[in-house]
Amino acid sequence: MSVANREIAERLRAIRELSEISAEDLAQKIGMDAEEYKKYESGEADIPVSILYDVTNILKVSMTELLTGGPAKLHIYSLVRKDRGIAVDRNKEYLYQNLAYSFSGRKIEPLLVTVPVAAEDEPLNKHPGHEFHYCLEGSYKIQIDRHVLTVNEGDSLYFDSHFPHGMKTFGNKPAKILVIVI
Numbered sequence: 001m002s003v004a005n006r007e008i009a010e011r012l013r014a015i016r017e018l019s020e021i022s023a024e025d026l027a028q029k030i031g032m033d034a035e036e037y038k039k040y041e042s043g044e045a046d047i048p049v050s051i052l053y054d055v056t057n058i059l060k061v062s063m064t065e066l067l068t069g070g071p072a073k074l075h076i077y078s079l080v081r082k083d084r085g086i087a088v089d090r091n092k093e094y095l096y097q098n099l100a101y102s103f104s105g106r107k108i109e110p111l112l113v114t115v116p117v118a119a120e121d122e123p124l125n126k127h128p129g130h131e132f133h134y135c136l137e138g139s140y141k142i143q144i145d146r147h148v149l150t151v152n153e154g155d156s157l158y159f160d161s162h163f164p165h166g167m168k169t170f171g172n173k174p175a176k177i178l179v180i181v182i
Helices: 003-018 023-029 034-042 049-059 063-068
Strands: 086-088 095-098 109-115 130-137 139-144 147-152 156-160 165-169 175-181
Touching: 003 023, 003 034, 003 049, 003 063, 023 034, 023 049, 049 063, 063 086, 063 095, 109 165, 130 139, 130 147, 139 175, 165 175
Parallel strands: none
Antiparallel strands: 086 095, 095 109, 109 175, 130 156, 130 175, 139 147, 139 165
């Protein structure tokens, strides 16, 4: 685990403790086993973005603060230049970049997600809210609950993210997707 990932795990534990919520209670609120959750806080396991999203909503802290240790400061607009989004290295299957990390009080989490070519089945995750996907490059297969869809370049998808979902590339090229978590 990288130094940055260990720091995120430490911040997560500290923010939870300051919020006076036990690890067991937080795990129950996000619908997971307490021992598995404790591995995230101890740095033993990478934290999926869906878990980070759930935790930030429950603890009422911004994703920026959890990832960087500092608050987002911009209130009028936030311009993030190409390839300058904050990398969210929380899931070995996908590469995430937060595209609005510097805007304070945001109502959505816009992410640029790169899904590499992979032979394994996609990991499924779920979290409260909705997601909007716009496929910028490549194609991918997404499973949402029992439904499997193929999304191609230029296609868009909107779904209820409390249903288990996961992605896998379709073809021999990575997929780049604009994902908005609401």
